[in-house]
Amino acid sequence: MSTKAAPDATRRSETARRAILTAAIDLVGEVGYPKLSIEGIAHAAGVGKQTIYRWWPSKGALLFDAFLAFAGEGEAAALPDTGDLAADLKVVLRATVDELENPRYDRAMRAMHVEIVNDHLLAAEYLSRLDGPMRELKKTRLRSAQRAGQLAEDVDLEVAVDMLFGPVLNRWLHRTGPLTHEYVDQVVDMALSGLAPRP
Amino acid sequence: MSTKAAPDATRRSETARRAILTAAIDLVGEVGYPKLSIEGIAHAAGVGKQTIYRWWPSKGALLFDAFLAFAGEGEAAALPDTGDLAADLKVVLRATVDELENPRYDRAMRAMHVEIVNDHLLAAEYLSRLDGPMRELKKTRLRSAQRAGQLAEDVDLEVAVDMLFGPVLNRWLHRTGPLTHEYVDQVVDMALSGLAPRP
Amino acid sequence: MSTKAAPDATRRSETARRAILTAAIDLVGEVGYPKLSIEGIAHAAGVGKQTIYRWWPSKGALLFDAFLAFAGEGEAAALPDTGDLAADLKVVLRATVDELENPRYDRAMRAMHVEIVNDHLLAAEYLSRLDGPMRELKKTRLRSAQRAGQLAEDVDLEVAVDMLFGPVLNRWLHRTGPLTHEYVDQVVDMALSGLAPRP
Amino acid sequence: MSTKAAPDATRRSETARRAILTAAIDLVGEVGYPKLSIEGIAHAAGVGKQTIYRWWPSKGALLFDAFLAFAGEGEAAALPDTGDLAADLKVVLRATVDELENPRYDRAMRAMHVEIVNDHLLAAEYLSRLDGPMRELKKTRLRSAQRAGQLAEDVDLEVAVDMLFGPVLNRWLHRTGPLTHEYVDQVVDMALSGLAPRP
DNA sequence: CGCTAAACGAGACGGTACGTCCAGTCTTTGC
DNA sequence: GCAAAGACTGGACGTACCGTCTCGTTTAGCG
Incomplete structure (x- = not known):
């Protein structure tokens, strides 16, 4: 039994909540991020x-909630599925890098990653709450491609998602190179056809 | 011209330098990382x-120098080249995940990444100083494979490196899944042969 | 208009205030004084x-407030007035030197003077707050003596106070000689009758 | 036997000594004084x-030596002795307050007093070295006046000096009032004739 | 006159305290 | 009766000096 009364969420001020999340973002x-302080947000x-x-x-x-509240708002319910897997993936990845090039989004996203890297719970x-659902959408699109014969049957979709998005996220976080549409196109093509020569 | 006199490196105490780097690591x-303080290190x-x-x-x-001083010590001058590209890459990536599973190394590495994410200069x-040289070694191995006909001729080696290491580093940083030998084997195989079905 | 919000005195913790003043003294x-630090007091x-x-x-x-809070507590509302000016002044000055001989008081007093010497505002x-009120008491006693014909009518009381207390305070601060009851008696007698020979 | 060799004064650099004393003043x-640092002087x-x-x-x-070196240079070997004690004392005291009104001298003098107040040895x-010799000169002049019948025979010259200079030094140090020629004239007159009414 | 030892400028070193900022908790007050 | 306002303890920040300790470089005096 806790001596500390849990806050009663029903009495929570929605005004305050929104103001805090907005201020945080x-x-x-x-x-x-490094100069962000709770005091400053308050x-x-x-x-x-x-x-x-x-x-x-x-x-x-807090940052996470703020991120969810704003970034997550306009999230699509499903990835495009025109039947052309490569084209669809390129559309999605190009949109991703466009987002990441927006300084506002970039900073918030980096801040969140910094917290995540050192906080297991977070x-x-x-x-x-964020990666899981997105990943599910991606896997759904890949599964559709698999059914259409555009993806090898024995491919582990979990790893496949990593192959497509890992390189891009990594380049963004570590700034190992420019994040361009050309780059993501290369990644998609390379992931699909493989590095080894096709016979 | 700077108004602040630069410290005279010739008088620098090697004892102090080593003690600081060791203490930092x-x-x-x-x-x-979040509880690491300069005062504590001093x-x-x-x-x-x-x-x-x-x-x-x-x-x-400081963290970066500490990392260089200790992690960089036993660095290999070249990646293994037995002629079997897939096997060689798996050896390297398995060694990488083994390192990352070592809590000491893991924490220092995460700390450095946190700093890098928010500090352009760093x-x-x-x-x-770190990523570049390593990347060069990797590209050298891939180039050798290319000459041996194990890699498509039109593959951009820069992107190829990303395809092989990006997924692993990403999974490690974001803990999106377990970092196992099986996983890196899958990544290598998938990267080489591609996601699309082979005829 | 100040950009820095002034602290709200109504919320001030009396406990903390007292603890700080006590610790300072x-x-x-x-x-x-030279080894006194804010950190130490805190x-x-x-x-x-x-x-x-x-x-x-x-x-x-801070030192000043501490001094006021403790030294000023038992302050007399008026100087003794038995009708015998010389005797009354000797009583007061003897009490003063007794206080100054108390090491605790002596050190605090010196500390305050050091600060005052270099700080106009202080x-x-x-x-x-301290010297003024005391000086008023002294002048009141002298005025009474003046009315009783024990002090020349044209004497500037401000200067008279200096003549009586200045030599004593000076000897204390600069340690130019021992601070004894005999000494203050001499000062009082000499101030009243003058250095020049009486006819 | 000391392990630390005493510095050899014969090899001392006069250039450095002068530069240090000058810089200090x-x-x-x-x-x-409060912002004066050894490092700054060096x-x-x-x-x-x-x-x-x-x-x-x-x-x-150091401050003391600096003070001696500069303030003590033009020091008179004796106080004026025109036969008119009051006038002579006024001349001396007026010169003293003029010196004390010079900001450069004032600050150095205050600095020295601060050190003296808390340092017995100093x-x-x-x-x-400073007060003693000056005091001797003053006593010599008073002794001369005593012989001339301008000072009571039973007056303790030590205390007499305090009576004349104590009030002035005190007003200077504590800024209890303006330091003017009028003030020192009053002090001299009052000290000589006394506060009590002359018959 | 050349050697040598000390004093010199420079400044890095282990420390202490500064005054500021913020974390996270506790208290008062106004709406 | 909640939440704004904000004071509280605590502790790290980055800076300034402290007094000590080498460094090479003059410089003085002796042999």
Whole structure:
């Protein structure tokens, strides 16, 4: 039995919640993650610090919610399926890099990744609430391709998703090279046809 | 012309430098990156804080040097080349995941990545001093394979490296799944033969 | 208009305030003024440094408040007035030197003077809150003596106070000689009758 | 037997010594005592820190020497003796307040007093090398007046000096009022004739 | 006159304290 | 009766100096 009363979510102020999430996203975009502080968010949101601590266990969790609330809003329910797997994947990956090139989105996304890298719980949360659903959509599209004979039957879809998105995400995070449409096209083509020579 | 006199490197204490780098690596392994402090490193190294600030501009730069000093020591000069590309790549990637599974290495590596993600200058340093040389070794091995007809002639080696290592690094950083030998074997096979069905 | 919000005095913790003042006086008595540090006071008072910086602009101001709080507590409302001016003044000055001989008081007092000597604002504060009121009491007693014909009518009381207390304070601060009851008696007698021979 | 070789005064660099003393006086006049640092003096004098530490045990001792070297240069060998005691004393005291009103002198003098107040050894040094000789001159003049019948025969000259200079020094140090020629005239007159009414 | 030892400038070193910022908790007050 | 406001303890930040300790480089005096 806990001595500390759990906050009663029914009484939660929706105004405050929105203000906090908005302030968090705005601030991380303005000052960058390393200079982001709870105090700064509270001030910008016109909210007491306690109101933040009452509802979020960590800066990462707050950032995560903020990210979900804004980035996740216009999320598609399914990936395009024109029948041409390569073309569809290129569309999706090009959209992804376009998003990542937007400085606001980029900064928030990097901030979230920084938190995830060092916080197991947050990583789990991320997997189940953001990465998981997205991954499911991708696997659905790949499964459709598999049925259409455009993907080898013995391909592990989980790994296939990694093959397509891993290189791109990695290049973005580590800035190992420019993130262009040409690059993602190459990745898609290479992933589909393989590095080894075709007979 | 700078108004601030640069420290005179010839008078630098090698003892202090080693103690600081060692302490940094040790501490990041013990307490993790978010709880790592310059003050803590200085104390553990038996060194004044100023001695750290005199020689490193940021915690990230220090971490980077520490990482270079220790992780880079036993670095191979070339990747194995037995003639069997797939087997060689699997050896390398298995060794990589083994390293990443070592908690000490894992924590230091994550710490460095966190710094790199938010610090352009450090990222550039990382590219030129750590990632670049490693990438060159990988490309050399792939080039050899290309000459041997085990790799398609039109493959962009830069992207090929991304295809092989990106998925693994990504899974490690984001913990999207277990990092096993089986997984890297799958990645290598899939990258070489492609996702599309072979005729 | 200030950009920095002034602290809200109504929310101030009386507990912390008392602990800080007490610690300041105790520490200056123990380690002496030159080794007195804000950090030391904060630690001894079980208080965060910020709580000191929030309410006092300088070490001198804190010391001054501490001094006021403790030394000023048992302050007399008026100087003795038995009708015998010389005797009354000797009583007061003897009490003063007794206080100054108390090492605790002596150290705190010296510390305050050091701050005052180099800080105009603090000096002004000192004049209005400590020296001024005391001086008024002294002048009141002298005025009474003047009415009783024991003091020349054309004597400037301000200067008269200096004549009586200046030599004693000076000898104390500069240690130009022993501070004894005999000495203050001499000062009083000499100030009243003058150095020139009486006819 | 000491392990530490005493510095060999015969090899001492007169250039460095002068540069240090000059820099000390200049700096204390510019930045004030509380912001005066050994490092700053060394830099301004174009001298290594060690050269200061080699020859002076403390900042106070250095300041004291600097003060002696500059303030003591034009020191008179005797006080004026025109036969008119009051006039002579007024001349001396007016000259004193003029000096104290010079900001450069004022700051250096205050700095020295601060050191003296908290350092017994320095205070003793001050008494024997600066205050003592000056006091002797003053007593000599008073003794002359005593012989001329302008001073009561039973007056303790030590205390008499305090009566004349104590009030002025005190007003200067504590800024209890303006330091004017009128003020010192009043002090001299009052000290000579006494506060009590003359019959 | 050339050797040598000390003093010199420079500045890195282990430290202490500075004054600021923020984390996370606790308290008061206004709506 | 909740939440804004914000004071509280705690502790890391990056800076400034402390006093000590080498470094090479003059420089003085002796042999």
